[in-house]
Amino acid sequence: xxxxxxxxxxxxxxxxxxxxxxxxxxxxxxxxxxxxxxxxxxxxxxxxxxxxxxxxxxxxxxxxxxxxxxxxxxxxxxxxxxxxxxxxxxxxxxxxxxxxxxxxxxxxxxxxxxxxxxxxxxxxxxxxxxxxxxxxxxxxxxxxxxxxxxxxxxxxxxxxxxxxxxxxxxxxxxxxxxxxxxxxxxxxxxxxxxxxxxxxxxxxxxxxxxxxxxxxxxxxxxxxxxxxxxxxxxxxxxxxxxxxxxxxxxxxxxxxxxxxxxxxxxxxxxxxxxxxxxxxxxxxxxxxxxxxxxxxxxxxxxxxxxxxxxxxxxxxxxxxxxxxxxxxxxxxxxxxxxxxxxxxxxxxxxxxxxxxxxxxxxxxxxxxxxxxxxxxxxxxxxxxxxxxxxxxxxxxxxxxxxxxxxxxxxxxxxxxxxxxxxxxxxxxxxxxxxxxxxxxxxxxxxxxxxxxxxxxxxxxxxxxxxxxxxxxxxxxxxxxxxxxxxxxxxxxxxxxxxxxxxxxxxxxxxxxxxxxxxxxxxxxxxxxxxxxxxxxxxxxxxxxxxxxx
DNA sequence: AGAGGATGTCGCC
DNA sequence: TGGCGACCCTCCTC
Numbered sequence: 001x002x003x004x005x006x007x008x009x010x011x012x013x014x015x016x017x018x019x020x021x022x023x024x025x026x027x028x029x030x031x032x033x034x035x036x037x038x039x040x041x042x043x044x045x046x047x048x049x050x051x052x053x054x055x056x057x058x059x060x061x062x063x064x065x066x067x068x069x070x071x072x073x074x075x076x077x078x079x080x081x082x083x084x085x086x087x088x089x090x091x092x093x094x095x096x097x098x099x100x101x102x103x104x105x106x107x108x109x110x111x112x113x114x115x116x117x118x119x120x121x122x123x124x125x126x127x128x129x130x131x132x133x134x135x136x137x138x139x140x141x142x143x144x145x146x147x148x149x150x151x152x153x154x155x156x157x158x159x160x161x162x163x164x165x166x167x168x169x170x171x172x173x174x175x176x177x178x179x180x181x182x183x184x185x186x187x188x189x190x191x192x193x194x195x196x197x198x199x200x201x202x203x204x205x206x207x208x209x210x211x212x213x214x215x216x217x218x219x220x221x222x223x224x225x226x227x228x229x230x231x232x233x234x235x236x237x238x239x240x241x242x243x244x245x246x247x248x249x250x251x252x253x254x255x256x257x258x259x260x261x262x263x264x265x266x267x268x269x270x271x272x273x274x275x276x277x278x279x280x281x282x283x284x285x286x287x288x289x290x291x292x293x294x295x296x297x298x299x300x301x302x303x304x305x306x307x308x309x310x311x312x313x314x315x316x317x318x319x320x321x322x323x324x325x326x327x328x329x330x331x332x333x334x335x336x337x338x339x340x341x342x343x344x345x346x347x348x349x350x351x352x353x354x355x356x357x358x359x360x361x362x363x364x365x366x367x368x369x370x371x372x373x374x375x376x377x378x379x380x381x382x383x384x385x386x387x388x389x390x391x392x393x394x395x396x397x398x399x400x401x402x403x404x405x406x407x408x409x410x411x412x413x414x415x416x417x418x419x420x421x422x423x424x425x426x427x428x429x430x431x432x433x434x435x436x437x438x439x440x441x442x443x444x445x446x447x448x449x450x451x452x453x454x455x456x457x458x459x460x461x462x463x464x465x466x467x468x469x470x471x472x473x474x475x476x477x478x479x480x481x482x483x484x485x486x487x488x489x490x491x492x493x494x495x496x497x498x499x500x501x502x503x504x505x506x507x508x509x510x511x512x513x514x515x516x517x518x519x520x521x522x523x524x525x526x527x528x529x530x531x532x533x534x535x536x537x538x539x540x541x542x543x544x545x546x547x548x549x
Numbered sequence: 550a551g552a553g554g555a556t557g558t559c560g561c562c
Numbered sequence: 563t564g565g566c567g568a569c570c571c572t573c574c575t576c
Contacts, residue, residue: 062570070571077571086571095571156573195572295563297557316558361558390556391572403553416571449572469573 070339075423077416086364087415088383095415100383104527139400139408141439142455142462142473143348145446145492147187149470152180157465158393160454161204164211166457166543170463172470173201175393177218181228184472187491193231196224202253203267208260217267219252223277239269255301255315261308262325268298268313274328293317300345304353310334310371312356314346320358322371335375337368342389345396349406351486357396357409357432363387365411367432382435384428385415386451393451393465397430401457407433410462412450413440425449427464446471447542 062070062080070080078095080195081084086095095101155175163169168185183189197218203215207225216224216233221240224233239251256267258279265277272295273288292298296316304310311328314320320337325349337346341361349355349434356368358378363385366378386395402410409432416423419442426440427450441462452465462473479488 072571121566227572388570389558390569392556394557414571425571467568 004130007305018398020167042156073402073418075418075421077423086386089363092422101415105122137404139403139429139438140460140475141441142460142475143439143441144474144476144479144488145443145471145490146461146474147184147472148493149182149184149187149190150492150494151468152182152190152192152470152495153178153468156393156467157452158200158202158464160205160452160465160470161206161214162454162456162463164206164457166211167459170454170470170472171204171214171300172465173204173216175200177201179204179214179216179226179231180470182470188493190493191231193226193233196226196231196233197222200252203256204546205256205258205265210260215256215258215265215280217253217256219254219270221251221253221269222266223256224255228237236265237267237275237277237284241274243290254297255313257301257303259308259311259312261323264325266301266303266311267475268292268301268315270297272296272298272315272317274298274301274313289328291321291323291328291333292319299343300347300396302347302512304348305350310348310353312346312348314343314358316342318342318360320346320356322375335367335371337375337378339364339366344389344394345398347399350399350401351404351406355406357397357399359390359395359411361385361394363388365397365409365432366428371514380432380435382430382432383503384411385413385429386411388414388449392449395451397432398453398455399457402455402460405433408438409455412453412464414449414451414467419444422447427453427462441473443471 019260030197050189059066060068060080060082060430063082065080065082068081070078071159072078079096081094083094084091085093085098088100091184093099153172153176153419157172157174159173161171163171168183170182170184170521172180172182174180176194179193179201181191191413194403196216198220200219202217202219204214207215211228213225214225215236216226218224222238223236225236226233239253240249244250252270253267254270256265258265261411262294263279264285265279266274267277268274268291269281269288272290272292274291275288276283276285277283291313292315298313298315300312300314300320302312309325310321311325312320313323318339318341320339320343320424321333322335322337323333337343337356337358339360339362344359344361346356346358349357354370354372356366356371356375357537358366360366363383365382365384367380367382368375369379384397388395395412395414397409397411399406400410409430410427413425413429417440421480422444424442424447426442428437429439429441430436446466446469448467448469450464450466450471454463455461456463459480460475464471464473
């Protein structure tokens, strides 16, 4: 086709310009000013082509309407006013002035006091209530990055687990199926096993009788059992023995837990089925059981810490479900916990196992105070921004296993806040008994969202997976005081491309530690060195200057 | 610096 | 029930 005929066939182009002369100061319109806009001449032979309209009006990126704009203005995001609030999902206001955003109570919707008291309530009062401490201790918040490992993984982190006996070992799984092992007390001691799985490592659990080995479940449809010293995976179960036969047949494993008293590995797939594998014989026992709506993903499984027969599952059918492992059959759950959208996670409380904490895509964290009562509605709903699934690992609120009152939970936040001109996504510590936001933890160098968080079972330590990097947080008061106010050193190890690049530049003979670089931005790749100890500006949540307009 | 791609859920037909 | 487009405050690579 020559140039001439191309022009003839091209549809008519109309141009709309902003009518009212706005205070068009620095805006991008000037770019268009001199453009030789296609002339709407020669409308020959273009009857069938719809005219193209080029609009120079300010258009909202979200609703395409005029008169307003949505998007980032500096570090503050402006919502489209025509959409319901992005946080609480209610119409009539935007996230910026959502009452749940600025209130420390974070939007708690308590359940009505129930008059009904069944026999299980009495059982709870008689046998378990005495073990539940009534006085809540002060929370210790790990709010200062102590060390970090940048780009340990080549894809985003999907799961984290602390070693059950070695206090400073953190395991991490990623979207590629790789397994990272990091001793954060010796920051530069890290290993990545690249051939455990072929895609997303969704869940990992230690063998309760051998803490040197790990069970992992993956979207490749396998469970692997790996000795951490050797790193060679042993295939325990493979749901796709015939390879790829299209998405309708490819089975992926998500939720996994271990019932140590029954010596079982419990794992569930993306079609709603639960599989039971005996840990002694490494054989599957009984047929898979449909525990959620057929064809929907079961994303979480959790065994009750005190009652070995109780299992909690959650999934994409908008339910968390309670099961009795002694008689588990399709449709025969002990209880169903309804949600309005997908349930990302559901956990029993870590000590007594009598509470349930769930995270749902509807931007709500729900708490059931007693599994023995009426569980049709939660005791509390806590509004919290975590509605995002694509591109990111799902957000999950997790209990602090050290909190004797079983009320503190940690969860990353999707929505950003403007901290001194930088958009940061905090990690929230929430008192689930009141919904109060106990702390929002940030670090100016972590500019990516931190959906994966794990609190240490014994130490006051928080591990965070953010994009491909890992961070270890400790309470400020437990760290050495800073030399200058507002600044602190933390140890950083940088991996992957950066490491290779640095080796090429013959920097690898430099000392691993003590390489202070003042005011370094970890995102500024040109200034990075491997194994350096960076001095960063500390921006504590208490002294942050949130700009709330 | 900016475009493009990977990616999961949901509602509509 | 299945296909498809919309969602839309990501993050990485080229």
